[in-house]
Amino acid sequence: MKLLLTSGGVTNPSIRDALVDLLDKPIADSTALCIPTAEYGHPRCTPASAWRFIAGRSPSPMCDLGWKSVGVLELTALPSIGEERWVPWVRETDVLLVDGGDATYLCHWMRQSGLADLLPSLQETVWVGVSAGSMVMTPRIGADFVKWQSAPDDRTLGIVDFSIFPHLDVFPDNTMAEAERWAAEIAGPAYAIDDHTAIKVTDRTTEVVSEGRWKQLSP
Secondary structure (H helix, E strand, O other), X not given: OEEEEEOXXXXXXXXXXXXXXXXXXXXXXXXXXXXXXXXXXXOOOOHHHHHHHHOOOOOOOOOOOOOOEEEEOOHHHHHHOOHHHHHHHHHHOOEEEEOOOOHHHHHHHHHHHOHHHHHHHOOOOEEEEEOHHHHOOOOEOOHHHOOOOOOOOOEOOOOOOOXXXXXXXXXXXXXXXXXXXXXXXXXXXXXXXXXXXXXXXXXXXXXXXXXXXXXXXXX
């Protein structure tokens, strides 16, 4: 799987170019499924914010980039309809657009639905995450970012070997000093990234794409 891990979505030409490079074709020729599931695990998210993401009206440009088609993949529904229905939908799409919210809740439903098990076979599919939709691919998110009350801990999927501190300088508590304190708790490789930064990951390379501010944080 090819990953574009963002904090704020596809917010500038550099991140958009990175997306097109991963797709290996124009956005207008590409099909997308959007995944709003993480929203329902975070106390600050609402049905209205989930709708704005799906409708392409959220502050994070994702569903409104000019896709050939966009559908909704709600992970909580998948266990009740059977893999014979939803697995072909995922295999046939070019990109999965994954919204923010709570990464541990998203991780739980990726495992419960079977999507986590399917990921290794999706070698040409592009995963574009925003905030928690990116953090879910990391080994840990840190206790400060766990808002789902039923989360057993802060561990997530570990598809990549680094953690992400998102929204640098966007919120009052998301300062570089706070990111460095958070990184000391994580005790592993990590990046602090703002909403104009993304991390592009393929089998061979990890590359920071930015028109903003970011820092690689040591353990």
